[in-house]
Amino acid sequence: MYEKKDILAQAQKLSDQIKQLDTVKYYQRVETQIHRNHHIDEWMSDLKQRQKQSVNLQNYGKIEAYKRSEAEIAQIQEKIDALPIVTEFREAQSDANDLLQMMINTMADRLNAAHQDQ
Known part of the structure; x- marks a missing residue:
């Protein structure tokens, strides 16, 4: 059985990996341009x-x-x-959200499948 600290450590590792995805990096880069x-x-x-x-x-x-x-x-x-950077930001945000939603759905499906196997 996993302990809470182990799960949190794995969640942090997953978070760090997500931050390294090209889609997420691109979104963050465009967001920074918007704020500047x-x-x-x-x-x-x-x-x-x-x-x-x-x-x-x-x-x-x-x-x-x-x-x-x-x-x-x-x-x-x-x-x-009308600003191109805003259009680019919205597209990058949508892509990043879609990716994260897909990951969440995949994890939920796997958790549900594991639960049903028990």
Whole structure:
């Protein structure tokens, strides 16, 4: 029987191996580029602020101001989405998520199969 510390050690080893996968490395590289882009950072801050404001406008029933705010949010989102690095980031994120989900499903299937064999 395995002890908790052995399982945690193996989990850490697996985590380290996952970090070395090309898909994960690529995602991390693109994510770093996103965070270093000052335009994206400014637009994201503005977007978050406007989203909060928009929620408040909606809650207070200020429909026309809410509509204007939502239009401004859509414009900022379009600017962000138009950047090639953002498209690249989303694709890399999707690839990394798909890979990790496949790994989780494989482990779950193997655990379930092992459990049924007992």
